[in-house]
Amino acid sequence: MKRITVLGAGTWGTALARMLSNTGSVVTVWSALDSEVSTLSETRAHPNLPGVELPRELIFTGSMEEACREMDLLLFAVPSPYVRETTRRAAPYIGPGQLIADAAKGIEAGTLLTMTGVIADELKKAGAGPARLVALSGPTHAEEVARDMPTTIVSASPDPEAARQVQDLCMNTCMRVYTNPDIRGVELCGAVKNVIALASGISLGLGYGDNTKAAIITRGLAELTRLGCAMGCDRQTFTGLGGIGDLIVTATSIHSRNNRCGQLIGGGLTPEEAVERTGMVVEGLHALPAVLELSRRYKVEMPIVEAVESIIHGGVPPAMAVRELMSRDRKGEEVY
Amino acid sequence: MKRITVLGAGTWGTALARMLSNTGSVVTVWSALDSEVSTLSETRAHPNLPGVELPRELIFTGSMEEACREMDLLLFAVPSPYVRETTRRAAPYIGPGQLIADAAKGIEAGTLLTMTGVIADELKKAGAGPARLVALSGPTHAEEVARDMPTTIVSASPDPEAARQVQDLCMNTCMRVYTNPDIRGVELCGAVKNVIALASGISLGLGYGDNTKAAIITRGLAELTRLGCAMGCDRQTFTGLGGIGDLIVTATSIHSRNNRCGQLIGGGLTPEEAVERTGMVVEGLHALPAVLELSRRYKVEMPIVEAVESIIHGGVPPAMAVRELMSRDRKGEEVY
Incomplete structure (x- = not known):
């Protein structure tokens, strides 16, 4: 049996852990919060997944060492702003060739790194790895x-064997x-789509x-594709x-x-009020500065992304945008 | 002022006519049904567009001669199964170079012609035209x-001047x-998308x-793109x-x-019962035989379209498909 650890016990991490356990792997879930570890372990239920029973076989832990030792796969499922810190904590226990998949979506402001880029960067700084990196992304x-x-997902890596191993698991x-070999393109999509969703x-x-809505999605896809092609990703x-x-x-x-956050803003709330009301990390707002910076660096016109920026940070009323x-x-x- | 006739007084024809009138053209709406002509003319309201007031300026007629004489644009907005017959009736009044846009979506079973192909074919048979043909299609x-x-639409024609004239109107x-110059690709999309929607x-x-749903749409798009590329259309x-x-x-x-029709079938109704309950022309069912025939002729794998066929005509239970x-x-x- 394969051994997998999911890093992060949010709704996505928990849903993935449940699925991987039911698919036949031995699955550990790591959380940075001790209270989360004990609650999930005792209740076998996640507060944001009402009615979903978690398998008895799931192991919950707050120990990064226990989480990372001798795992066939480490799966990152923390929100994008926590990927760097989580990697830093995991790095001491990660050896060369470790298979790592990332399910967080975003681009880091400042460095403009995708999430697997952040993981590689932080491992290198710690003298750990290099790992075999896969991005796991899709309509999920x-x-x-x-x-x-029934759900579909992409296992993206320039290392075809790594992509196939994650596919099999x-x-x-x-x-x-x-x-899909185009990991950079897949990760770019994961970040930009949240801005278009806003x-x-x-x-x-x-x-x-x-x-x-269909116009925004379609023309948003055109912007995203323009940017991706300028960055050397695969159009497909x-x-x-x-x-x-x-x-x-x-x-x-x-x-x-x-x-939902966008809907509140369109309905008249300020961006700050909308984030507070949404109550969870709004990835699109985190990705926005990096996406704008990429569009300028690669000289790609992105009118919908610019319109979102003008609403969020420029004080332009949504109807005017x-x-x-x-x-x-x-x-x-x-x-x- | 430009003069436009919309052929067909269904919801789409009526919505287009209202919009074109409000945009500044003199607009005539033709219907094959005398009762529809008189009701629309009197009530200035369409039964399927509750609360929408139709402009006083709209002219309704049952006379094909009145509808087609000296028009800057003829816009077909009848359901796809009626495009051939409507063209046959209009042909005596259509001169060479007439600008015609088609807003009906479908591919004719047997001939495998798109709707502008059907119009061209029928005009030729009648010794009328040739017309300058545009397909008008999009998320509308x-x-x-x-x-x-706010809505977006594509004006597609290999004749760039014709496409631009319709854009301007x-x-x-x-x-x-x-x-978009790729009229064939745009029309293929308009037919296949109805099958994917089923x-x-x-x-x-x-x-x-x-x-x-997202998986079906995305992999459905992959099927559609494969077919279109095999047929020489533009991937974009x-x-x-x-x-x-x-x-x-x-x-x-x-x-x-x-x-909606697909939803009824998924919920357990037979295709016949679902069509009856839907109560309008279900274009996807009309397009299905032609799309299947194209996939075979061009040797393109279309598993989702085949699954729909197996449910509609093969008696396969939806869950099994x-x-x-x-x-x-x-x-x-x-x-x-």
Whole structure:
């Protein structure tokens, strides 16, 4: 039997741990919070996954050493702002060639590193690794994976054997895993889609309908694809599960906190009030500065991302930002 | 002022006519049904667009001669099964170089012609035309266009001047029009997306959630793109407004009759019962035989379309068809 540790006991980490345990691996879940470790271990239930029973076989621990020793796979599932610190704590127990998958989505402000880039960077600083890194991304609401709804996901790595190993560990009758060598493209999608989801939520909050939402998603995909191609990623990644697939689920779903936060802003709350009301990490707001910086560095036009920035940090009323988007010059629809 | 006739007084034709009139053209609406002409003319309201007032300036007529004489644009907005017959009736009044846009979506069974192909074919048979043909397609629910929600659409034609003329006639503060030379790709999208929407609806009817829906849309797009590329269309069309944009709106929206019909089938009704309950033309069912025939002719694998066929005509229970989709061989995610 394979041994897997999931780092992070949020809804996504817990849903993945449950699934991997039911798929036949021995699974440990690490959390930085002792209270979380004891509650999850005792109740076998996660407060944000009502009605979902966690397998008795799941091991919960607060010890990073126990979590990382002799594992076939380490799976990062902490929110993106905690990936660096979590790697720093894990590094002493990580040997060369360790298989690591990352399920957190984001780009670090300042360094502009993707999450596997952050992990590699922090391991190198600690003199640990190098690890074999995989990004795990796709249209995967934790709430549905935890209830065995049919779901697809991408296992992305330039190391095809690493991608295939993660595919084998995750695949079951409810989870279909596709491999993709373009890890950078997949991770870029994971970060940018949260910004587009903010835009889609804002439009919903303004009272607009499905046409507007589909326009934002489609033209948002065009922006994302332009940026990715300028960065040397594979165009096909953006039309895949980590690209348009995840964008659809994030920008149309009731489960998405980015979408919900945007909706509150479109409805008239300030960004600060909206974040407070959302009550969880809003990844799109964390990714926004890095995405803007990338668009400038690679000289790529991203009008929807700019509109979100103008609303969040420029004080532009949402309705005016939409009007400006609609009244841009007449164009052809090609991405370039 | 430009003069435009909309052929067809369904919800889409009526919503377009209202928008074109408000954008500054003199607009005539033709219907084959005398009762529809008189009711719309008197009430200035469409039964399926509650609360939407139609402009006093709109002219309604049952006379094809009046509808087609000296128009700057003829806009077809009848359901796809009626495009051939409507063209046959209009042909005597259509001269060479007439600008014609088609807003009906479908592929004709047997001939495998797209809707502008059907129009061209029927005009030729009648010794009329040749017309300058444009396909108008995108994520455009009539219910929302009729309420001035921000909407985007594609004006597709190999004749760039024709595409631009339609762009100019349709563009306003609520409607943003993009041009695209790949008319065949845009029309292929318009037909296939309805079949994918049936699949998405079936999954919803089975009780599955957003992850499954996003998987069906994304992998459905991969099938559609494979077919389109094999047919010589432009790959970018499939990630555009007529492709993924329209697919999103059709496969996720409460307004979509294809989605609704699929949902009824997933919930246990027979296809016949579901069509009866839906009560309108379900374009996906009309397009299905032609899409299957194209996939065979171009030797393109389309597992989701095949699954829909197996449910609709093969008597396979929906849950079993989904199980088969989820348990196919492990794969990379590339389209080819």
